[in-house]
Each structure stands twice: as structure tokens, then as C-alpha cells.
Amino acid sequence: MPPVVSPGRFAARSVLVTGAVQGIGRAVADRVVREGGLVTVVDRADLIGAVADDLSALSPAGHRVVPVEADLETFEGAEASVRAALDAHGRIDVLINNVGGTIWARPYEEYSAEQIEAEVRRSLFPTLWMCRAVLPSMVAAGAGTIVNVSSVATRGVNRAPYAASKGGVNGLTSALALEAAPHGVRVVATAPGGTLAPERRVSRGGDARSDQEKAWYTQIVEQTVDSTVMGRYGTLHEQVAPICFLASEEASYITGSTLPVAGGDQG
Template sequence: MSRADRFTGKSVIVTGAAQGIGRGVALAVAAEGGQVLAVDRSVVVDEVVAEIVAAGGSAASFQADLETFAGASAMVSEAVTRFGRVDVLINNVGGTIWAKPFEHYEEAQIEAEIRRSLFPTLWSCRAALPVMIRQQGGTIVNVSSVATRGVHRVPYSAAKGGVNALTASIAMEATRHGIRVNATAPGGTEAPPRRIPRNAAQPSPDEVSWYQGVVDQTIDSSLMHRYGTVDEQVAPILFFASDESSYITGSVLPVGGGDLG
């Protein structure tokens, strides 16, 4: 099988597929022959599927709130109904909602950050595992972050630390069923402006300064002293999702220009 056909005949769920890295992953998997279920809670995901189909690929969209187990279960059921199986699950939902020193976070904001950046991956893995166990095979790729060591994002850092832990622990349990579980940990990534912002509120002067602190720390921590591109994040995700990584499981790969998190 050539590199361009790594996902031919495979059913692939991509979450957070409407924008950014998730969109790039969905387009790339489809271009390599995969049947893609592009999942997001935004209707924008329909445009991604339309782009895939226009290019001759195979894809369907599904809207779900993956912060709930019901949403994750519905997503997996949709993939099985459409494609008959789930070969690959790529968990891409998550992202900082607020950037501020920890003492400035409100209780509700802390809970919202954890719900946003931990639970979609946790629930999606839980929903997909019974299907993959019945198949006696499957691949899960979680998208974590090098921000497990980072300023002004403590709740997000904690959530992504949880993603790293569940990646390792599920891998230990699932290997006997032929299931591999790995994660990439992106660093700062240049992406087009979000069409659906995580936080639509106008930032205060303090919030602007605090976010600049995140940017400065990200660049300073990276040996390359720059942000990455979406394509530079997509490539290692596809490697873990493909059979090229058949002897790797339970691993978290930093993709942050030398920032190890």
C-alpha cells in the first residue's frame, strides 16, 4: 500500500473537524482513501464534508456535543450505521477558553475548561472501545498538548494531563484486543481565525496581557522559537492513525518544535 492510500477501506471518526487541526486531519484522511465521519457541534462541519466530497472523497458529517457520553455514543453509533465499523478514532476536541493566572479563574470557568478539553476525549474513547473490542482491532489517536507545562492555562493543562494519562492507561488495557492508543501533544499552532470562537467575549486589557504571556512562553519554550503549522500537526496524527505506527502504543509525542511540555 502506498503512503497515499494509508486509510483505504478504513472507517475513521475525526472529532472537532470543523476548524483548525481537526479540519486538516479530516481532509487529509479522506485524501488518503478513508471513509470519514467528521464530527463537531458546529454546522460548519458540513462545509468540510462538502469539500471532501467535491474532491472525490468519502465523508459524512455528524453534529454532537462530545462533552456528554450521550453525544459520544450517538457519534459512534452513526459511524457503525454508515460504515459498519470504527477502525480509527481521532479525538481532536479541546482548547483553552480563557487565559489567566490560576487565581483569577472562577469555579465555573475551571469546570468548563475541564469539560471542554478532557471529557470529549474520555467519553469518545469509552464509546468507541466496545465496538473496537468486538472487532478485535482499532486505533485511537488523542490530541493532547505540550501546555501540560504552561502559564495562564492551569485548568486546560490539567485536562490535557488527563488526556495523557488516559492514553497510557487505555493502551495498557486495550492492547490484548488489538487496539493501539497514542497521542500527539501539539505546541502553539498557526491556524486561520476560528469561525466559532471558544470565547466570544471582548477581552479586557488584563486578559490581552495574560494571553500574550501564553504566546511568549510558548515561543520561548520551543527550541525552534516559532509556532507550527496545521500541516505540521496533521502529519504525526496521521502517522499514529495509520499502520505505519503498528508497533507503537501508549505513547505521547510532543509536536512543539522542541517544547516537551
């Protein structure tokens, strides 16, 4: 249960959340459902159906959460996700792009070409594709909000390809905000820092195995904590709250901004 809930904040609003099986995406979907949203959840893991069932039980109005199993590293997956939300609710008021995350932790010279491409596909392309897929419906409606989940790891050790991908998300946010504003569409982002979360239900595929890989990952953790003013990791609820604020009408005069949510680390 989130420590703070704003009942009715997303009442009758169609909200699409990607990467919703676990972590920040799952927690965002939980809060939006509790606040009355008409929610569509997307993930490439087949657990998404069970997650949607669990979330549906939380809806104060009895709304059914719509699950979509799709690979958002492809435009076809993004189009299918948008189509499912439009079919279910007739519109998409809010898109929350949460897919991404470091796969490997290592100095840049230790990455293979294939690993670099995989990091960019994981942490940049899902946001690019989803923004492209959702924009026509939002432009046609003359309204909409896109919230991209970036990262302060644009300044971080042992994950340069991920940092470059999230830098791309920041650039997309600011550039697309300029294009979309005349159509009544806002584009914003948060940049989370280190975040405490339950053990992952689905691995990203780059789990540290050797002692050297574990040491490189430890360097990431140490640098993340040292970079914060508050000297600790954040919680899922501390990440969800600003995402939901930016997604809501309370933030109606904010666009093109990326908000660091990292205990004082500005990225």
C-alpha cells in the same frame, strides 16, 4: 493541499475525526480523505454539514464524508457519533480525538469555579466519552487505533485548568493502552505546541476583551515561543503529519506513547 500526501494510506479504513470544523481537526480530516479514508466528521457547530460536503469533493474514490452534529461534552453525543460512523461504514478503524482548547487565559487564582469546570468539560470529557463510546466496537473487532490530541501546555502559564485536562488525556492514553492492547487496540497521542491556523470559524467563548486579559494571553504566546528549540509556532500540516502517521498501520508497534510536536518543547 497538504505538502505531502500518501495516496491510499487509509484506503477502505473507517476514520472518525472529532472537532472537524476548523483547525487541526479539519486539516486531519482533509488529509485522511485525500488518502482514501471513509471519514466521519463530528462537531457541535452546525457548519459540520458544509465541511463534510467540501471534504467529500476531495475523495479520490468519491466517498461521501459523513457529518455528525453532536456535543461531545456529553456521553450521549459521543454515543451518537460512534453510532453514525458504525451505521455508515460498519466499523471504526481509527478514532482521532481532537476536541479541546483553552477557553480563558489567566492566572489560576483569577479563574472562577464555573470557568474551571468549563475548561475541564471542554478539554478532557470529550476524549473520555469518545474513548468509552468507541471501545466496545473496537474490542469486538479485535482491532482499532485511538489517537488523542493532547498538548505540551501541561507545562504552561495562565491556563492551569486546561493543563490539568490535557494531563488527564495523557494519563488516559497510557492507562487505556494497557487495557486495550490485549484486544488488538492501540491508544496513542500527540502533544501539539503553538500552532498557526486560520482565524477560527467558531469562537471558544473566552476571547480576551480587557487589556488585562489581552496581556495574560500575550504571556501565553511568549512562553510558548520561548519554550521551543525552534523558536516559532508550527503549522497545521506539521501537526497533521504525526497524527496521521500514528493513526496508520505504519505505527503498528506504537501504543501508550504521547509524542510532543512542539519544536523541541517537551511539555
